[in-house]
Amino acid sequence: MTSVSSLPGPALQASKAALSAALAENEAKENESKTDGENLEPGEIQEVDMQAQAETIKTVFSDPKNFNVKHPLCSAWTLWFDSPATKGRNLPQTPMSSFPQTPLPQTPGGAAVQGWMEDIKRVITFDSVEEFWGLYNNIVPPSQLPQKANYYLFKEGIIPAWEDEANKNGGKWSIQLPRDKNRAVVDKFWLYTMLAAIGETFDPLLTSEGGETLQSLITGVIVSTRPQFYRISIWTRSAPTGGEDDKLRERIEAIGRHFKTQVLGYPEGQRLAGALATEVEFLSHKDSERKGKQTKKIIV
Template structure:
Protein backbone atom coordinates (compact mmCIF):
# COMPACT_ATOMS: atom_id res chain seq x y z
CA UNK A 1 0.00 0.00 0.00
CA UNK A 2 1.27 3.48 -0.79
CA UNK A 3 2.55 5.52 2.12
CA UNK A 4 -0.24 7.49 3.70
CA UNK A 5 0.19 11.28 3.74
CA UNK A 6 0.92 12.99 7.02
CA UNK A 7 -2.03 14.78 8.56
CA UNK A 8 0.16 17.59 9.92
CA UNK A 9 3.08 19.17 8.10
CA UNK A 10 4.33 21.78 10.54
CA UNK A 11 7.06 20.63 12.93
CA UNK A 12 7.76 21.50 16.53
CA UNK A 13 11.27 22.86 16.13
CA UNK A 14 10.31 26.25 17.56
CA UNK A 15 9.86 24.73 21.00
CA UNK A 16 13.47 23.59 21.07
CA UNK A 17 14.90 26.83 19.74
CA UNK A 18 16.69 29.33 21.89
CA UNK A 19 14.49 31.19 24.32
CA UNK A 20 16.61 34.27 24.10
CA UNK A 21 14.16 37.12 23.67
CA UNK A 22 16.56 38.77 21.22
CA UNK A 23 16.78 35.69 19.01
CA UNK A 24 14.97 36.14 15.67
CA UNK A 25 13.80 32.51 15.83
CA UNK A 26 12.09 32.65 19.22
CA UNK A 27 8.39 31.73 19.23
CA UNK A 28 5.71 33.80 20.88
CA UNK A 29 3.67 32.18 23.69
CA UNK A 30 0.72 31.81 21.31
CA UNK A 31 2.88 30.03 18.72
CA UNK A 32 4.30 27.76 21.41
CA UNK A 33 0.76 26.80 22.48
CA UNK A 34 -0.19 26.04 18.88
CA UNK A 35 2.91 23.87 18.46
CA UNK A 36 2.16 22.06 21.71
CA UNK A 37 -1.34 21.23 20.42
CA UNK A 38 0.10 19.93 17.18
CA UNK A 39 2.56 17.82 19.12
CA UNK A 40 -0.32 16.34 21.13
CA UNK A 41 -2.28 15.50 17.99
CA UNK A 42 0.78 13.90 16.42
CA UNK A 43 1.19 11.52 19.34
CA UNK A 44 -2.48 10.46 19.28
CA UNK A 45 -3.28 7.22 17.48
CA UNK A 46 -5.67 7.60 14.53
CA UNK A 47 -9.21 6.48 15.37
CA UNK A 48 -9.72 3.50 13.01
CA UNK A 49 -12.93 2.87 11.12
CA UNK A 50 -14.47 -0.58 11.50
CA UNK A 51 -14.12 -1.18 7.75
CA UNK A 52 -11.75 0.09 5.08
CA UNK A 53 -13.37 2.42 2.53
CA UNK A 54 -12.51 3.46 -1.03
CA UNK A 55 -13.49 6.57 -2.98
CA UNK A 56 -14.57 6.23 -6.61
CA UNK A 57 -15.24 8.92 -9.18
CA UNK A 58 -17.44 8.41 -12.22
CA UNK A 59 -16.51 10.87 -14.96
CA UNK A 60 -18.98 9.52 -17.50
CA UNK A 61 -22.19 8.66 -15.72
CA UNK A 62 -24.50 6.67 -17.97
CA UNK A 63 -27.20 8.60 -19.73
CA UNK A 64 -30.61 6.96 -19.38
CA UNK A 65 -31.23 6.85 -23.12
CA UNK A 66 -27.89 5.15 -23.74
CA UNK A 67 -27.91 2.77 -20.78
CA UNK A 68 -28.92 -0.27 -22.85
CA UNK A 69 -26.08 0.36 -25.30
CA UNK A 70 -23.38 0.27 -22.65
CA UNK A 71 -22.22 -2.98 -21.11
CA UNK A 72 -20.79 -3.49 -17.66
CA UNK A 73 -17.20 -3.41 -18.90
CA UNK A 74 -17.65 0.05 -20.43
CA UNK A 75 -19.21 1.36 -17.24
CA UNK A 76 -16.43 -0.03 -15.10
CA UNK A 77 -13.92 1.71 -17.36
CA UNK A 78 -15.47 5.06 -16.44
CA UNK A 79 -14.86 4.51 -12.72
CA UNK A 80 -11.66 5.81 -11.17
CA UNK A 81 -10.56 4.92 -7.66
CA UNK A 82 -9.17 8.00 -5.93
CA UNK A 83 -6.29 7.99 -3.45
CA UNK A 84 -5.56 5.34 -0.87
CA UNK A 85 -7.96 3.48 1.39
CA UNK A 86 -9.72 5.34 4.18
CA UNK A 87 -8.79 3.49 7.35
CA UNK A 88 -9.46 6.07 10.08
CA UNK A 89 -11.62 9.05 10.98
CA UNK A 90 -8.62 11.29 10.24
CA UNK A 91 -8.34 9.76 6.76
CA UNK A 92 -12.01 10.50 6.15
CA UNK A 93 -11.80 14.16 7.12
CA UNK A 94 -8.63 14.61 5.07
CA UNK A 95 -10.45 13.27 2.02
CA UNK A 96 -13.76 15.04 2.73
CA UNK A 97 -12.21 18.44 3.45
CA UNK A 98 -10.21 18.29 0.23
CA UNK A 99 -13.02 17.16 -2.07
CA UNK A 100 -14.90 20.17 -3.55
CA UNK A 101 -18.33 18.62 -4.08
CA UNK A 102 -19.63 21.89 -5.53
CA UNK A 103 -17.14 21.54 -8.41
CA UNK A 104 -18.30 18.10 -9.54
CA UNK A 105 -19.78 18.49 -13.00
CA UNK A 106 -23.20 17.61 -14.35
CA UNK A 107 -23.87 13.83 -14.46
CA UNK A 108 -20.61 13.01 -12.66
CA UNK A 109 -20.67 11.00 -9.46
CA UNK A 110 -18.56 10.30 -6.39
CA UNK A 111 -18.87 7.20 -4.21
CA UNK A 112 -17.61 6.09 -0.80
CA UNK A 113 -17.75 2.28 -0.73
CA UNK A 114 -16.49 -0.44 1.59
CA UNK A 115 -13.34 -2.16 0.42
CA UNK A 116 -14.38 -5.14 -1.69
CA UNK A 117 -17.52 -3.42 -3.02
CA UNK A 118 -17.72 -1.37 -6.20
CA UNK A 119 -20.49 1.11 -7.14
CA UNK A 120 -21.81 -1.12 -9.94
CA UNK A 121 -25.28 -2.67 -9.88
CA UNK A 122 -24.07 -5.89 -11.46
CA UNK A 123 -21.15 -6.40 -9.08
CA UNK A 124 -21.55 -9.82 -7.49
CA UNK A 125 -21.90 -8.26 -4.03
CA UNK A 126 -24.50 -5.72 -5.14
CA UNK A 127 -26.55 -7.63 -7.66
CA UNK A 128 -29.27 -8.67 -5.19
CA UNK A 129 -29.38 -5.28 -3.50
CA UNK A 130 -30.95 -1.87 -3.90
CA UNK A 131 -30.61 1.72 -2.76
CA UNK A 132 -32.40 4.67 -1.25
CA UNK A 133 -31.96 7.86 -3.28
CA UNK A 134 -32.50 11.36 -1.90
CA UNK A 135 -32.93 14.35 -4.21
CA UNK A 136 -31.29 17.28 -2.42
CA UNK A 137 -30.93 20.94 -3.52
CA UNK A 138 -27.37 21.79 -4.51
CA UNK A 139 -27.22 24.44 -1.79
CA UNK A 140 -27.54 21.80 0.95
CA UNK A 141 -26.07 18.85 -0.95
CA UNK A 142 -22.51 19.01 0.50
CA UNK A 143 -23.78 19.09 4.11
CA UNK A 144 -26.27 16.27 3.46
CA UNK A 145 -23.52 14.25 1.75
CA UNK A 146 -21.08 14.66 4.65
CA UNK A 147 -23.71 13.50 7.15
CA UNK A 148 -24.62 10.43 5.09
CA UNK A 149 -20.94 9.49 4.73
CA UNK A 150 -20.43 9.81 8.49
CA UNK A 151 -23.45 7.57 9.10
CA UNK A 152 -21.83 5.01 6.80
CA UNK A 153 -18.29 4.95 8.21
CA UNK A 154 -19.63 5.30 11.76
CA UNK A 155 -21.74 2.14 11.24
CA UNK A 156 -25.02 3.94 12.07
CA UNK A 157 -26.52 2.58 8.87
CA UNK A 158 -25.16 -0.92 9.33
CA UNK A 159 -26.53 -1.31 12.83
CA UNK A 160 -30.17 -0.86 11.71
CA UNK A 161 -30.05 -3.60 9.06
CA UNK A 162 -31.53 -7.06 9.34
CA UNK A 163 -29.14 -9.88 10.13
CA UNK A 164 -27.29 -11.01 7.02
CA UNK A 165 -27.58 -7.67 5.24
CA UNK A 166 -24.74 -5.19 4.65
CA UNK A 167 -24.24 -1.55 3.73
CA UNK A 168 -22.21 -1.44 0.51
CA UNK A 169 -21.57 2.27 0.25
CA UNK A 170 -23.00 5.71 -0.48
CA UNK A 171 -22.91 7.93 -3.54
CA UNK A 172 -23.53 11.44 -4.81
CA UNK A 173 -24.51 12.20 -8.42
CA UNK A 174 -24.86 15.70 -9.83
CA UNK A 175 -27.96 16.69 -11.79
CA UNK A 176 -29.11 20.04 -13.20
CA UNK A 177 -30.36 21.65 -9.99
CA UNK A 178 -29.89 18.92 -7.41
CA UNK A 179 -27.66 16.23 -5.94
CA UNK A 180 -28.85 12.62 -5.91
CA UNK A 181 -27.46 11.03 -2.74
CA UNK A 182 -27.80 7.27 -2.49
CA UNK A 183 -27.34 4.56 0.14
CA UNK A 184 -26.67 1.07 -1.21
CA UNK A 185 -27.27 -2.16 0.71
CA UNK A 186 -26.74 -5.77 -0.28
CA UNK A 187 -30.11 -7.52 0.10
CA UNK A 188 -33.22 -5.89 -1.34
CA UNK A 189 -35.40 -8.76 -0.08
CA UNK A 190 -35.08 -7.56 3.52
CA UNK A 191 -37.90 -5.07 3.99
CA UNK A 192 -36.91 -4.29 7.56
CA UNK A 193 -33.51 -3.10 6.32
CA UNK A 194 -35.17 -0.87 3.74
CA UNK A 195 -37.53 0.71 6.29
CA UNK A 196 -34.86 1.13 8.95
CA UNK A 197 -32.36 2.84 6.64
CA UNK A 198 -34.90 5.53 5.82
CA UNK A 199 -35.91 5.97 9.43
CA UNK A 200 -32.28 6.26 10.56
CA UNK A 201 -31.54 8.95 7.97
CA UNK A 202 -34.63 11.02 8.72
CA UNK A 203 -33.98 10.86 12.46
CA UNK A 204 -30.33 11.88 12.05
CA UNK A 205 -30.91 14.92 9.83
CA UNK A 206 -31.66 18.38 11.23
CA UNK A 207 -35.01 19.90 10.18
CA UNK A 208 -33.45 22.18 7.57
CA UNK A 209 -31.99 19.18 5.71
CA UNK A 210 -34.92 16.79 6.02
CA UNK A 211 -36.25 16.05 2.51
CA UNK A 212 -39.92 16.00 1.63
CA UNK A 213 -41.46 12.53 1.05
CA UNK A 214 -41.63 13.05 -2.72
CA UNK A 215 -37.87 13.72 -2.82
CA UNK A 216 -36.69 10.23 -1.88
CA UNK A 217 -37.37 6.75 -3.20
CA UNK A 218 -36.14 3.16 -2.97
CA UNK A 219 -35.26 1.00 -5.97
CA UNK A 220 -33.79 -2.45 -6.48
CA UNK A 221 -30.75 -2.48 -8.73
CA UNK A 222 -32.46 -5.12 -10.88
CA UNK A 223 -35.34 -2.69 -11.57
CA UNK A 224 -33.12 -0.17 -13.37
CA UNK A 225 -33.53 -0.22 -17.18
CA UNK A 226 -29.77 -0.55 -17.71
CA UNK A 227 -29.34 -3.47 -15.31
CA UNK A 228 -27.46 -6.25 -17.11
CA UNK A 229 -26.18 -9.02 -14.82
CA UNK A 230 -23.98 -11.86 -16.10
CA UNK A 231 -25.86 -15.10 -17.02
CA UNK A 232 -24.82 -16.97 -13.88
CA UNK A 233 -26.44 -14.30 -11.71
CA UNK A 234 -29.66 -14.07 -13.71
CA UNK A 235 -30.64 -17.51 -12.43
CA UNK A 236 -30.08 -16.33 -8.84
CA UNK A 237 -32.26 -13.27 -9.42
CA UNK A 238 -35.03 -15.34 -11.01
CA UNK A 239 -34.98 -17.73 -8.06
CA UNK A 240 -35.14 -14.84 -5.59
CA UNK A 241 -38.04 -13.26 -7.48
CA UNK A 242 -40.00 -16.51 -7.45
CA UNK A 243 -39.39 -16.90 -3.71
CA UNK A 244 -40.58 -13.34 -3.05
CA UNK A 245 -43.71 -13.86 -5.15
CA UNK A 246 -44.47 -17.10 -3.31
CA UNK A 247 -43.99 -15.39 0.07
CA UNK A 248 -46.26 -12.52 -0.99
CA UNK A 249 -48.95 -14.95 -2.16
CA UNK A 250 -48.72 -16.87 1.11
CA UNK A 251 -49.02 -13.68 3.13
CA UNK A 252 -52.01 -12.52 1.12
CA UNK A 253 -53.72 -15.87 1.58
CA UNK A 254 -53.11 -15.81 5.33
CA UNK A 255 -54.61 -12.33 5.67
CA UNK A 256 -57.65 -13.01 3.47
CA UNK A 257 -61.01 -13.35 5.32
CA UNK A 258 -62.32 -16.92 5.60
CA UNK A 259 -64.82 -18.02 2.99
CA UNK A 260 -68.41 -18.18 4.21
Protein backbone atom coordinates (compact mmCIF):
# COMPACT_ATOMS: atom_id res chain seq x y z
CA MET A 1 0.00 0.00 0.00
CA THR A 2 1.24 3.51 -0.75
CA SER A 3 2.89 5.27 2.15
CA VAL A 4 2.68 8.94 3.08
CA SER A 5 6.35 9.41 2.20
CA SER A 6 5.61 8.61 -1.47
CA LEU A 7 3.49 11.73 -1.85
CA PRO A 8 4.94 14.62 -3.91
CA GLY A 9 6.96 17.11 -1.84
CA PRO A 10 4.35 19.92 -1.53
CA ALA A 11 1.56 17.44 -0.72
CA LEU A 12 3.78 15.70 1.84
CA GLN A 13 4.48 19.01 3.58
CA ALA A 14 0.77 19.80 3.62
CA SER A 15 0.07 16.33 5.05
CA LYS A 16 2.59 16.83 7.85
CA ALA A 17 1.01 20.20 8.62
CA ALA A 18 -2.40 18.53 8.86
CA LEU A 19 -1.06 15.93 11.29
CA SER A 20 0.57 18.61 13.44
CA ALA A 21 -2.65 20.59 13.51
CA ALA A 22 -4.60 17.50 14.54
CA LEU A 23 -2.16 16.82 17.39
CA ALA A 24 -2.43 20.40 18.60
CA GLU A 25 -6.23 20.25 18.46
CA ASN A 26 -6.32 17.02 20.47
CA GLU A 27 -3.96 18.52 23.05
CA ALA A 28 -6.18 21.59 23.42
CA LYS A 29 -9.29 19.46 23.87
CA GLU A 30 -7.57 17.36 26.52
CA ASN A 31 -6.59 20.44 28.53
CA GLU A 32 -10.11 21.87 28.26
CA SER A 33 -11.62 18.64 29.61
CA LYS A 34 -9.59 18.66 32.84
CA THR A 35 -11.65 18.91 36.02
CA ASP A 36 -11.00 21.62 38.60
CA GLY A 37 -9.11 19.17 40.79
CA GLU A 38 -6.73 18.38 37.95
CA ASN A 39 -5.88 21.94 36.99
CA LEU A 40 -2.21 22.80 36.88
CA GLU A 41 -0.61 24.76 39.69
CA PRO A 42 0.74 28.23 38.81
CA GLY A 43 3.99 27.84 36.94
CA GLU A 44 3.55 24.09 36.47
CA ILE A 45 4.12 22.77 32.95
CA GLN A 46 1.81 20.09 31.64
CA GLU A 47 3.64 17.09 30.21
CA VAL A 48 2.13 15.82 26.98
CA ASP A 49 2.58 12.26 25.81
CA MET A 50 3.02 12.92 22.08
CA GLN A 51 3.25 9.21 21.31
CA ALA A 52 -0.16 8.62 22.87
CA GLN A 53 -1.53 11.60 20.98
CA ALA A 54 -0.13 10.29 17.70
CA GLU A 55 -1.80 6.93 18.26
CA THR A 56 -5.20 8.62 18.03
CA ILE A 57 -4.43 9.84 14.50
CA LYS A 58 -5.87 7.56 11.86
CA THR A 59 -5.17 8.14 8.18
CA VAL A 60 -6.67 6.41 5.17
CA PHE A 61 -3.44 4.41 4.98
CA SER A 62 -3.81 2.97 8.49
CA ASP A 63 -7.62 2.79 8.67
CA PRO A 64 -9.32 3.05 5.24
CA LYS A 65 -12.83 3.21 6.72
CA ASN A 66 -12.50 5.23 9.93
CA PHE A 67 -9.69 7.69 9.22
CA ASN A 68 -9.92 11.07 10.98
CA VAL A 69 -7.15 12.99 9.22
CA LYS A 70 -7.06 13.85 5.51
CA HIS A 71 -4.02 14.49 3.35
CA PRO A 72 -4.62 17.88 1.68
CA LEU A 73 -3.65 18.62 -1.91
CA CYS A 74 -1.82 21.79 -2.92
CA SER A 75 -4.95 22.96 -4.80
CA ALA A 76 -8.63 22.12 -4.96
CA TRP A 77 -9.80 20.47 -8.19
CA THR A 78 -13.17 20.17 -9.93
CA LEU A 79 -14.26 17.28 -12.14
CA TRP A 80 -16.57 18.07 -15.06
CA PHE A 81 -18.23 15.67 -17.48
CA ASP A 82 -20.19 15.74 -20.70
CA SER A 83 -21.44 13.21 -23.24
CA PRO A 84 -24.19 13.01 -25.85
CA ALA A 85 -26.49 11.75 -23.08
CA THR A 86 -26.05 14.94 -21.02
CA LYS A 87 -26.70 17.45 -23.80
CA GLY A 88 -29.97 19.28 -23.40
CA ARG A 89 -30.88 17.39 -20.24
CA ASN A 90 -31.59 19.04 -16.91
CA LEU A 91 -29.46 16.73 -14.75
CA PRO A 92 -28.84 17.51 -11.06
CA GLN A 93 -25.67 19.54 -10.58
CA THR A 94 -24.29 22.52 -8.73
CA PRO A 95 -25.58 25.72 -10.39
CA MET A 96 -22.94 27.51 -12.46
CA SER A 97 -23.81 30.74 -10.65
CA SER A 98 -22.45 29.28 -7.39
CA PHE A 99 -19.11 28.33 -8.93
CA PRO A 100 -16.49 31.11 -8.56
CA GLN A 101 -15.04 31.96 -11.93
CA THR A 102 -13.96 34.78 -14.22
CA PRO A 103 -16.88 35.90 -16.43
CA LEU A 104 -16.50 34.83 -20.05
CA PRO A 105 -16.19 37.63 -22.64
CA GLN A 106 -19.44 39.02 -24.00
CA THR A 107 -18.59 38.20 -27.61
CA PRO A 108 -20.10 35.81 -30.17
CA GLY A 109 -17.42 33.30 -29.13
CA GLY A 110 -18.16 33.88 -25.46
CA ALA A 111 -21.86 33.39 -26.07
CA ALA A 112 -21.12 30.09 -27.81
CA VAL A 113 -19.11 28.93 -24.81
CA GLN A 114 -21.94 29.90 -22.46
CA GLY A 115 -24.22 27.68 -24.51
CA TRP A 116 -21.72 24.83 -24.41
CA MET A 117 -21.40 25.21 -20.63
CA GLU A 118 -25.10 24.46 -20.30
CA ASP A 119 -24.33 20.88 -21.38
CA ILE A 120 -21.22 20.25 -19.31
CA LYS A 121 -21.91 18.92 -15.82
CA ARG A 122 -19.91 19.82 -12.75
CA VAL A 123 -19.50 16.57 -10.79
CA ILE A 124 -17.61 17.49 -7.59
CA THR A 125 -14.81 19.62 -6.13
CA PHE A 126 -12.22 17.97 -3.86
CA ASP A 127 -9.03 19.03 -2.08
CA SER A 128 -7.61 15.91 -0.42
CA VAL A 129 -6.04 12.58 -1.38
CA GLU A 130 -8.90 10.69 0.27
CA GLU A 131 -11.61 12.61 -1.60
CA PHE A 132 -9.82 12.01 -4.91
CA TRP A 133 -9.76 8.23 -4.43
CA GLY A 134 -13.35 8.26 -3.22
CA LEU A 135 -14.28 10.01 -6.47
CA TYR A 136 -12.09 7.88 -8.73
CA ASN A 137 -13.43 4.62 -7.31
CA ASN A 138 -17.02 5.64 -8.01
CA ILE A 139 -16.96 6.97 -11.59
CA VAL A 140 -17.01 5.17 -14.93
CA PRO A 141 -13.48 4.73 -16.37
CA PRO A 142 -12.72 6.21 -19.83
CA SER A 143 -12.64 2.76 -21.47
CA GLN A 144 -16.33 2.33 -20.59
CA LEU A 145 -17.55 5.81 -21.49
CA PRO A 146 -19.82 6.30 -24.50
CA GLN A 147 -18.39 7.79 -27.67
CA LYS A 148 -17.94 11.58 -27.70
CA ALA A 149 -17.77 11.77 -23.88
CA ASN A 150 -15.22 13.84 -21.95
CA TYR A 151 -13.85 14.12 -18.42
CA TYR A 152 -12.36 17.51 -17.49
CA LEU A 153 -10.33 17.83 -14.28
CA PHE A 154 -9.49 21.51 -13.67
CA LYS A 155 -8.29 23.57 -10.76
CA GLU A 156 -11.14 25.05 -8.76
CA GLY A 157 -12.37 28.32 -10.26
CA ILE A 158 -11.16 27.55 -13.80
CA ILE A 159 -13.71 26.64 -16.48
CA PRO A 160 -12.53 24.02 -19.03
CA ALA A 161 -12.81 26.49 -21.91
CA TRP A 162 -10.25 28.46 -23.93
CA GLU A 163 -12.02 31.70 -23.07
CA ASP A 164 -11.44 31.39 -19.31
CA GLU A 165 -8.95 33.99 -18.07
CA ALA A 166 -6.58 31.27 -16.84
CA ASN A 167 -6.57 29.48 -20.23
CA LYS A 168 -6.85 32.17 -22.89
CA ASN A 169 -3.08 32.72 -23.26
CA GLY A 170 -2.16 29.07 -22.88
CA GLY A 171 -2.17 25.86 -24.84
CA LYS A 172 -2.23 22.11 -24.42
CA TRP A 173 -0.07 19.02 -24.61
CA SER A 174 -2.04 16.16 -26.12
CA ILE A 175 -1.75 12.67 -27.51
CA GLN A 176 -4.25 10.83 -29.68
CA LEU A 177 -4.28 7.02 -29.50
CA PRO A 178 -6.23 4.49 -31.62
CA ARG A 179 -9.22 3.29 -29.60
CA ASP A 180 -9.08 -0.44 -30.33
CA LYS A 181 -5.35 -0.78 -29.59
CA ASN A 182 -5.43 1.27 -26.39
CA ARG A 183 -8.68 0.31 -24.67
CA ALA A 184 -6.72 -1.79 -22.15
CA VAL A 185 -4.33 1.03 -21.16
CA VAL A 186 -6.34 4.25 -21.45
CA ASP A 187 -7.70 3.95 -17.89
CA LYS A 188 -4.16 3.69 -16.51
CA PHE A 189 -2.98 6.60 -18.67
CA TRP A 190 -5.85 8.77 -17.42
CA LEU A 191 -5.28 7.84 -13.78
CA TYR A 192 -1.58 8.63 -13.99
CA THR A 193 -2.36 11.93 -15.73
CA MET A 194 -4.74 12.96 -12.95
CA LEU A 195 -2.26 11.94 -10.25
CA ALA A 196 0.50 13.98 -11.89
CA ALA A 197 -1.85 16.97 -12.06
CA ILE A 198 -3.16 16.94 -8.49
CA GLY A 199 0.30 16.00 -7.17
CA GLU A 200 1.79 19.02 -8.97
CA THR A 201 4.55 16.94 -10.62
CA PHE A 202 4.01 18.08 -14.22
CA ASP A 203 5.61 21.53 -13.87
CA PRO A 204 9.36 21.23 -13.07
CA LEU A 205 9.92 24.83 -11.98
CA LEU A 206 7.29 25.52 -9.33
CA THR A 207 10.09 27.01 -7.21
CA SER A 208 12.76 29.18 -8.77
CA GLU A 209 16.45 29.04 -7.84
CA GLY A 210 16.01 32.09 -5.63
CA GLY A 211 13.27 30.39 -3.64
CA GLU A 212 10.45 32.47 -5.17
CA THR A 213 7.26 30.48 -5.45
CA LEU A 214 5.94 30.37 -9.00
CA GLN A 215 2.41 29.75 -10.19
CA SER A 216 1.91 26.32 -11.70
CA LEU A 217 1.45 26.35 -15.47
CA ILE A 218 -1.08 23.50 -15.29
CA THR A 219 -4.77 24.48 -15.29
CA GLY A 220 -6.39 21.14 -16.07
CA VAL A 221 -6.35 17.76 -17.81
CA ILE A 222 -8.88 16.16 -20.17
CA VAL A 223 -9.65 12.71 -21.54
CA SER A 224 -11.92 12.41 -24.58
CA THR A 225 -13.44 9.31 -26.13
CA ARG A 226 -14.16 9.32 -29.84
CA PRO A 227 -15.42 6.63 -32.22
CA GLN A 228 -11.90 5.69 -33.36
CA PHE A 229 -9.49 7.14 -30.78
CA TYR A 230 -8.85 8.44 -27.27
CA ARG A 231 -7.26 11.82 -26.61
CA ILE A 232 -5.57 12.91 -23.35
CA SER A 233 -4.61 16.57 -22.90
CA ILE A 234 -2.81 18.75 -20.36
CA TRP A 235 -3.77 22.43 -20.46
CA THR A 236 -1.35 25.22 -19.54
CA ARG A 237 -1.97 28.85 -18.65
CA SER A 238 0.85 30.14 -20.88
CA ALA A 239 2.28 29.26 -24.29
CA PRO A 240 5.55 30.35 -25.94
CA THR A 241 5.12 32.95 -28.66
CA GLY A 242 8.66 33.47 -29.94
CA GLY A 243 12.39 33.62 -29.24
CA GLU A 244 11.88 35.92 -26.27
CA ASP A 245 10.10 33.05 -24.50
CA ASP A 246 13.07 30.66 -24.35
CA LYS A 247 12.66 30.01 -20.61
CA LEU A 248 8.92 29.50 -20.97
CA ARG A 249 9.49 27.17 -23.92
CA GLU A 250 11.96 25.11 -21.87
CA ARG A 251 9.40 24.87 -19.08
CA ILE A 252 6.64 23.86 -21.50
CA GLU A 253 8.87 21.25 -23.14
CA ALA A 254 9.76 19.79 -19.72
CA ILE A 255 6.04 19.30 -19.05
CA GLY A 256 5.68 17.45 -22.36
CA ARG A 257 8.67 15.19 -21.68
CA HIS A 258 7.35 14.37 -18.21
CA PHE A 259 3.95 13.56 -19.72
CA LYS A 260 5.48 11.27 -22.37
CA THR A 261 8.09 9.44 -20.30
CA GLN A 262 6.92 9.47 -16.67
CA VAL A 263 3.13 9.47 -17.08
CA LEU A 264 2.55 7.55 -20.33
CA GLY A 265 5.74 5.49 -20.01
CA TYR A 266 7.10 5.93 -23.55
CA PRO A 267 10.86 6.27 -24.19
CA GLU A 268 11.75 9.90 -24.94
CA GLY A 269 12.98 9.17 -28.47
CA GLN A 270 10.12 6.87 -29.47
CA ARG A 271 7.91 8.01 -32.33
CA LEU A 272 4.24 7.08 -32.06
CA ALA A 273 2.57 8.52 -35.15
CA GLY A 274 0.61 6.01 -37.17
CA ALA A 275 -2.96 5.40 -38.21
CA LEU A 276 -5.22 7.61 -36.05
CA ALA A 277 -2.29 8.37 -33.69
CA THR A 278 -0.32 11.53 -32.98
CA GLU A 279 2.95 12.26 -31.24
CA VAL A 280 2.94 13.95 -27.84
CA GLU A 281 2.54 17.50 -29.14
CA PHE A 282 1.88 21.01 -27.86
CA LEU A 283 -0.25 23.63 -29.57
CA SER A 284 -1.35 27.01 -28.24
CA HIS A 285 -5.08 27.64 -28.02
CA LYS A 286 -4.69 30.58 -30.40
CA ASP A 287 -3.07 28.31 -33.01
CA SER A 288 -5.78 25.71 -32.43
CA GLU A 289 -8.34 28.30 -33.50
CA ARG A 290 -6.49 28.84 -36.78
CA LYS A 291 -7.90 25.72 -38.39
CA GLY A 292 -6.51 25.06 -41.83
CA LYS A 293 -3.71 27.60 -41.36
CA GLN A 294 -0.06 27.12 -40.55
CA THR A 295 0.46 26.35 -36.87
CA LYS A 296 3.52 25.94 -34.66
CA LYS A 297 3.59 22.61 -32.84
CA ILE A 298 6.14 21.46 -30.28
CA ILE A 299 6.76 17.70 -30.35
CA VAL A 300 8.71 15.62 -27.82
